Amino acid sequence: AGLAAPARGDQERTSPVIERTSSSTWVRGVVEMFAAEGVDTTALLREAGIERTALDDPTQRISIDEVSLLWELAVAHSGKPTLGLNRELAAAYGKFGVVGHAMMACPTLLAALERMRRYLKVISSAATFELRDAPQGCWFEFGHAGGERPVPRQRSEFGVLSMLCFCSWITGRELSAVAVELVGPHPGDASAHERAFGCPVRFGQLAN
Numbered sequence: 001a002g003l004a005a006p007a008r009g010d011q012e013r014t015s016p017v018i019e020r021t022s023s024s025t026w027v028r029g030v031v032e033m034f035a036a037e038g039v040d041t042t043a044l045l046r047e048a049g050i051e052r053t054a055l056d057d058p059t060q061r062i063s064i065d066e067v068s069l070l071w072e073l074a075v076a077h078s079g080k081p082t083l084g085l086n087r088e089l090a091a092a093y094g095k096f097g098v099v100g101h102a103m104m105a106c107p108t109l110l111a112a113l114e115r116m117r118r119y120l121k122v123i124s125s126a127a128t129f130e131l132r133d134a135p136q137g138c139w140f141e142f143g144h145a146g147g148e149r150p151v152p153r154q155r156s157e158f159g160v161l162s163m164l165c166f167c168s169w170i171t172g173r174e175l176s177a178v179a180v181e182l183v184g185p186h187p188g189d190a191s192a193h194e195r196a197f198g199c200p201v202r203f204g205q206l207a208n
Contacts, residue, residue, distance in 0.1 A: 020126035020146035021061035027070070028055040029095030030158070034074045036089050047073050058097070064126035064147035071152040082192040084158030087165060090196070094162025099123055104170050112170060113140060116163075127159065136178050141207045143183075153184035156208050161196050181205035 027050075035041045045052055048070045054060040075083050084090065096103070099119045103112040113131055120129045128143045142160050144151045160180070168175040176198030186203040187193070193201040 020064040020124075020144075022064065022067050022124040022126060023058070023097060023122065024055050024060040024062060025058050025095050025097040026123050027062045027067060029093040030067075030070070031055060033084065033086075033089050033093035033158075034078070036093070037074075037078055037080065037083060037086070039074050039077050044070065044073055044077060064124075064144065064151075065149045067126075068147060068149040068151050068155060071155040072149075075152060075154055081154070081187065084154045085161060085192045085196040087161065087196050090158060090161040091165035091169065094158075094166060096123060096162075096166060100166065100170075103166075109167060109171055110138070112167075113138075143208055153182070157182060157184070157193070160208050164197065182208050 031041050031045065034044065042052075045055075048066060050062060050066055050070065054062065071083075075081065096116075099116060099122050102119060103115050106112040106115055110131075117129050117131060120127055126144050126146050128141070128145055130141045132139045132141060140163065142156060142163065144156065160182075164175065164177060179199055180193070180197045180201045182193070182201060182203050183205060184203055190201055190203070
């Protein structure tokens with residue numbers, strides 16, 4: 001005998017909510033970057049409700065809202081609205097883990113970025129990453145989906161900068177972006193952004 005399909009309303013009520021998370025490896029790198037910026041990360045993790053032992057276990061995942069709260073608190077503790085825009089620290093602490101190793105095996109940078117897009121959820125199921133053709137090459141668009149807390153601009157900007165730095169590392173060249181567009185409003189003084197990205201930066205845009 002056949003079974004009747006549940007009504008649409010019943011499906012909506014019973015469908016599980018997908019929890020968006022980031023890998024503990026990526027978050028550990030972010031916390032190490034905070035420490036390099038002088039933030040008391042022991043107090044920071046305690047205030048954010050994240051166990052340090054979770055960051056030492058590569059199988060653990062941290063929720064999108066916990067990571068956003070971590071960034072909010074780190075910006076407040078450091079007093080630096082440009083936290084995460086240090087190019088050397090982004091290169092050192094942007095930890096792509098096994099996805100980074102997979103990208104290194106690609107023959108071209110474009111192929112590596114395509115592989116990043118395919119396997120990004122290993123690093124973060126909350127992050128979004130798209131490639132879009134442009135006359136001078138291609139844009140990569142980076143963002144976040146899910147979660148109830150607003151995503152701090154610093155979190156997204158660090159993600160974009162880390163990606164750019166990783167591109168430099170795997171190609172063995174000091175790459176700078178041709179252009180950078182960010183969703184956040186103009187900070188008043190854009191010198192830190194322009195130093196980090198090596199090009200003019202436009203703010204208040206539709207995508208990072």
